[in-house]
Amino acid sequence: MANEIRLVEAIRQALDEEMGRDDSVLVYGEDVGVSGGVFRATKELRDEHPDRVYDAPLAEAAILGLGVGLGATGFRPVAEIQFASFVYQGFHQLQQHAARLRSRTRGTLGVPMTIRMPYGGGIRALELHSESFEAGYAHLPGLKTVVPSNPADAKGLLTSAVRDPDPVVFLEPTSRYRASRESVPEGEHTVPLGEANVVREGEDVTVVAWGAMLAEALSAVDDGDLDADAEVVDLRTVSPMDSKTILNSVRKTGRCVVVHEAPRTAGLAAEIIARINDDALYYLEAPVERVTGYDVPFPLFAREEAYRPDAERIRRGIERALSR
């Protein structure tokens, strides 16, 4: 069975089903209860699970720190940070505690917490509502970071994240929440963490993208003006990264373009390129191209379309990779 739903509804479905399956799953965050979240990802969830959906006080450190205590003592907290750009007021709880507790107690305590955060631009939001910080989370040992690009993966990856014994940052691309209705399996549906997905096979060039950029990448490679057969890899989990799928694709195509919305410097494209250099350098026919946001603070919305990579910029990046 499958139904056609939007990404935000797939998130809600995953939470609803996981709460139904496991009494230890708790959903809490700012405005997630009565109002159902500012993006409605927890809409009416409290009606279904009145004792396990809570409106938390407005305090990001508290939301994450409570999760450390809850997670270490038998709950599976699913915390929502209203916008990923607000997490910095609680970032220390991720870095200093959630990501380290298992390691520093040599496995005796863990934090099976999922931190859902809407991220990224494209919805004309206020200042400091649009950043893409996945590289920052990927740089924290002990933390997993997941970015779905479509409704079915959103459900399957979130289900896996909730069931994971370790803390998982789950970044939800705001611009994709309501972008399309797609087929999502009803009932049990999991997508393993740490596995990339070849969403389109091709022979000439590999395009690696995730989250909101995946749709842009697909639109670029399906553009009639592009004279190439491109393979598109959706990374899905940015940490731990599935290098194998990327490397296998690059070994086949010999060319690669990495796309991300985050700023270029020290972005995940740099890590992906380093891994290609380590293990597939001599398969390359051309240097790996990056199509990314710029090294500027995410601009106010009058300039956000200029900042964000789109199909046109990605197509030009692919053409550069093909022409060298």
Next chain:
Amino acid sequence: MTRERVAEFSVEYVQALDESGEVDSAEAPDLDDEELLELYRLMRLSRRMDERAVALQRRGELGTYAPGVGQEAAQVGSATALAPEEWMVPSFREGAAFLARGAPIHRILWYAMGMEEGAEVAGPNFPPSIPVGSQALHAAGIGWGKEIAGEEEAALVYFGDGATSEGDVYEAMNVAGALDAHVVFVCQNNQWAISTPRESQTRAETIAQKAVAAGIEGVQVDGNDVLGTRAVTRDALESARQGDPVLIEALTYRRSMHTTSDDPRVYRTEEEETGWDARDPIVRFEQYLEAESILDEERAADIAEDIEALIADEIDRAKEGQKRVVPAEMFDYVFAEPTPELRRQKAEFEREEGDGEVATPEEGMSGEERAGGGEVSGRGE
């Protein structure tokens, strides 16, 4: 126009055992002689452990150590009020509290020897929290879980006076109040946050009144009075177990250095330090126990002898354990299941450092991945 008083508050100060060893029976907990002697033994054990640990650090056998000298009553009085199955969430100076919770000394030493083995949790205790104040939220989380699960248990968290300037401590008290979390906050106000005195830390007259803004109860206790601290914590826990969190400010004094890297002579006077001699928690309790004929010289000597023997054994055990540190184990506990990249890095470490056991292909990087793009076979094609 209206002008009226809409809020007022007051803070109570509690003391059961005064500085001359006199006890106010109305404030003292109901403990039998053996229980009283155990409080005494734990305080003496902690004091002696700290002395030995500092000496070991000076000889280069331990890393940085944070002694709790002077704070034994604040810790032993509060930690022994907590039920064994309830969670203790410490800061980084809770040696006495760990001893009261039954933690073996060699683990405390292991932690100071730089070994994660010392932070392996035995019983419902969190490991030491090095960031200041952030652990208060973990106790609030545990205590909120107790409320959700409908369990009449509480968590107890320690932090210092400096930590109350951190946002996390306020957030913890505030959310605990809002969510009916079963938690007791114990601030050991030891007067100094490294070199910053209590007066420079906050303009608030007491730390206990910081509870007022969070809507929870705050109380001050003589933290050098083990009986008063025990009684106040007992009452606070009873309240917390019903969903009413409490902040306890235990007024005490850090008689020693912040850590072994610190020299308090730089920032405080000898007069101030010796001024606390008469208020020392062990001296005061000893006077009381002797006056009540619960303790005499002979018994005190026996206890001291047992403590020496125990600590000597535990130091030996710590040193033995230190010899068995396997560096490659640092890769083993990052996640419940190691990721492919961690397996790969561990294999690389073992290959290069020759440390630990030789990795099998399953443990190391995936053979398939290497074969596909390996150093030899892949390059130059």
